[in-house]
Amino acid sequence: MIARTNRIALLAVPGLVFLAVIYALPLALLLFKSIQSANGLTLASYVDFFADEFNRVVLWRTLRVALLTTLLALVIAYPTAFAMARAKGIWLTIFLIALVLPMSLGVIVKAFAWSILFRSNGFLNTTLQSLGITDEPVRMLFTETALIIGAANVFLPFMVLPIYAVIRQLHSSLPEAASSLGATPWFRFTRVTLPLTLPGVVAGSAFTFSLAISMYVIPSLIVGERQQTLSMLIARSFLYLRNESLGSTISAVLLVIAIFVVLFSSWLAGRLGARQ
Amino acid sequence: MFDKSTDSTPRERHYLDVAGVAKSFKGTAVMDQMHFRVAKGELVSLLGPSGCGKTTLLRIIAGLLDADTGNIVLDGRDVSSLPAHKRNISVVFQNYALFPHLTVAENVGFGLRARGMSTANVIEPVQEALALVRMDNFADRPVSALSGGQQQRVAVARALAVSPDLLLLDEPFSALDRKLRETMQIELKSLLRSRNITAIFVTHDQDEAMGVSDRIAVMNAGKIEQFADPSTLYARPASPFVMDFVGLSTRLAGRVTAQKDGIATVETTSGPLLAQCDFAAGTAVQIGVRPELITPTPSPEMNQITVQLDDVMTLGSKTVLHAAATSDTQFLCELSGIRNDFARGQTVTWGWNVEDTLIHAVPS
Numbered sequence: 252m253i254a255r256t257n258r259i260a261l262l263a264v265p266g267l268v269f270l271a272v273i274y275a276l277p278l279a280l281l282l283f284k285s286i287q288s289a290n291g292l293t294l295a296s297y298v299d300f301f302a303d304e305f306n307r308v309v310l311w312r313t314l315r316v317a318l319l320t321t322l323l324a325l326v327i328a329y330p331t332a333f334a335m336a337r338a339k340g341i342w343l344t345i346f347l348i349a350l351v352l353p354m355s356l357g358v359i360v361k362a363f364a365w366s367i368l369f370r371s372n373g374f375l376n377t378t379l380q381s382l383g384i385t386d387e388p389v390r391m392l393f394t395e396t397a398l399i400i401g402a403a404n405v406f407l408p409f410m411v412l413p414i415y416a417v418i419r420q421l422h423s424s425l426p427e428a429a430s431s432l433g434a435t436p437w438f439r440f441t442r443v444t445l446p447l448t449l450p451g452v453v454a455g456s457a458f459t460f461s462l463a464i465s466m467y468v469i470p471s472l473i474v475g476e477r478q479q480t481l482s483m484l485i486a487r488s489f490l491y492l493r494n495e496s497l498g499s500t501i502s503a504v505l506l507v508i509a510i511f512v513v514l515f516s517s518w519l520a521g522r523l524g525a526r527q
Numbered sequence: 528m529f530d531k532s533t534d535s536t537p538r539e540r541h542y543l544d545v546a547g548v549a550k551s552f553k554g555t556a557v558m559d560q561m562h563f564r565v566a567k568g569e570l571v572s573l574l575g576p577s578g579c580g581k582t583t584l585l586r587i588i589a590g591l592l593d594a595d596t597g598n599i600v601l602d603g604r605d606v607s608s609l610p611a612h613k614r615n616i617s618v619v620f621q622n623y624a625l626f627p628h629l630t631v632a633e634n635v636g637f638g639l640r641a642r643g644m645s646t647a648n649v650i651e652p653v654q655e656a657l658a659l660v661r662m663d664n665f666a667d668r669p670v671s672a673l674s675g676g677q678q679q680r681v682a683v684a685r686a687l688a689v690s691p692d693l694l695l696l697d698e699p700f701s702a703l704d705r706k707l708r709e710t711m712q713i714e715l716k717s718l719l720r721s722r723n724i725t726a727i728f729v730t731h732d733q734d735e736a737m738g739v740s741d742r743i744a745v746m747n748a749g750k751i752e753q754f755a756d757p758s759t760l761y762a763r764p765a766s767p768f769v770m771d772f773v774g775l776s777t778r779l780a781g782r783v784t785a786q787k788d789g790i791a792t793v794e795t796t797s798g799p800l801l802a803q804c805d806f807a808a809g810t811a812v813q814i815g816v817r818p819e820l821i822t823p824t825p826s827p828e829m830n831q832i833t834v835q836l837d838d839v840m841t842l843g844s845k846t847v848l849h850a851a852a853t854s855d856t857q858f859l860c861e862l863s864g865i866r867n868d869f870a871r872g873q874t875v876t877w878g879w880n881v882e883d884t885l886i887h888a889v890p891s
Contacts, residue, residue, distance in 0.1 A: 430590075433641045
């Protein structure tokens with residue numbers, strides 16, 4: 252006789268098997284490749300990876316882009332989530348559609364649409380020049396800034412939705428109680444609203460950062476080969492260089508960062524949640 | 528009764544002066560020309576069914592909702608245009624609204640910190656406030672670890688810690704079970720009295736309103752129907768609504784057939800009854816009588832009715848008799864103690880004093 256809770260736990264089995272076969276096993280094999288050499292197991296490929304300045308530049312750029320993307324998405328998403336949480340009926344529907352519909356469009360369509368807007372003879376540059384604000388076209392595509400703006404746009408829903416969910420749960424009497432106790436809007440926001448919505452911020456940031464650190468399609472389309480990211484290095488190693496060892500090594504580096512983000516954010520969310 | 532003609536009342540009656548407040552939501556007026564005054568140190572209840580506007584009035588006074596028109600003057604200070612955080616009016620919310628991410632002490636100290644006091648300086652007043660509600664041993668607990676009654680105490684301590692000019696309480700006892708509710712009412716009332724705090728309770732529970740307040744404003748459809756002390760409200764309700772909402776009563780519809788020296792004869796389905804009033808013959812009225820004022824052994828000068836007993840409910844401290852007259856009207860009679868001299872199906876004659884008859888004119 253299996254206890255009732257244990258029987259319910261059995262429902263997780265299909266998901267776990269799926270994860271093990273499709274995710275964990277191939278990944279383990281891949282990581283094994285990174286430490287495998289003709290003379291047995293070695294960490295030489297890692298030493299080589301970090302010794303190369305180009306790799307360090309790419310790693311640093313990947314981290315920087317992911318961080319800035321997360322920050323930009325957060326700055327845009329936080330007030331949006333507030334407006335959504337207060338919206339009702341048709342307005343809420345409009346907000347949700349506006350948020351989710353672009354996800355179905357696909358990054359490639361967006362990227363080409365952006366290029367029409369941002370390229371040297373694109374709409375924005377022609378407008379700037381005809382207004383006399385600049386004489387020469389400003390380079391907008393193929394820059395890190397463009398990448399960050401584009402990535403933040405694509406990942407915005409992953410930031411908005413967790414924050415929205417948390418704000419929605421926030422009972423309106425809490426900020427009201429703060430006001431009636433004499434808290435200025437700023438004091439109320441920093442001492443009540445913000446701390447209580449931080450779990451949503453942590454979850455949204457973890458999602459966005461994880462997506463941004465491993466993004467491949469967006470940088471390929473927006474910045475191309477000029478400014479590589481770790482994912483592009485991985486693809487290049489496997490597809491062009493046929494260097495499985497290097498590709499696996501970079502994959503491992505990326506995985507370690509992702510694991511760190513997940514652990515850190517769950518720890519942070521747990522800490523914030525425990526106080527509530 | 529509550530219009531500007533009461534301006535001659537003494538100054539201390541004007542501690543809180545709500546004058547001509549009106550509010551509409553999406554074009555529907557929920558409150559019109561509200562006039563409402565409270566004296567310093569008075570405990571007042573806004574009593575009424577849900578949707579009567581009592582919470583709206585409370586929120587307008589607190590500054591959590593903007594009135595369309597009207598003024599709110601507190602202790603000679605016009606607070607109408609001030610935001611909530613500048614009014615110095617504390618609110619105890621129905622769900623207590625304790626900050627879940629803060630400890631008990633941090634919750635209580637919140638208002639003082641918001642006023643710019645340092646962490647070190649709030650320790651003492653916080654301890655004092657917690658001692659008032661006997662929660663000083665819980666200072667470092669997270670609020671989620673508290674029971675309902677404890678949470679309410681903390682909410683009260685938090686509201687009082689800032690020495691508010693006015694305390695507003697929105698259904699503060701509704702989340703507590705019956706026994707605890709009564710204990711907390713007594714406790715809170717004596718605390719507010721001892722500190723001479725002016726407080727307004729919002730409630731839909733008439734027992735609670737009668738128990739905690741000096742005066743009760745009975746509200747209906749955005750208006751105050753009567754604002755009086757509990758005994759007046761019960762003994763002399765100003766309208767059928769107040770009579771109905773405050774306490775139990777038996778009601779009879781009728782019409783005045785004769786009027787002589789302030790005594791009207793009213794023809795009802797249960798026969799002619801007498802009532803003290805000035806209504807002229809022909810006026811459509813509603814007669815009411817409180818169950819405990821009915822006696823099963825009437826004397827000849829009383830109003831009398833003949834009824835058949837439907838049910839005898841023995842409740843220990845009192846016995847409640849339900850009876851029907853020849854018509855559909857239900858009569859209630861409350862007798863103290865346990866009574867074994869009544870049985871279902873008996874036909875009895877009940878009576879009550881003419882001056883205990885409540886009478887109101889109603890639209891015919």
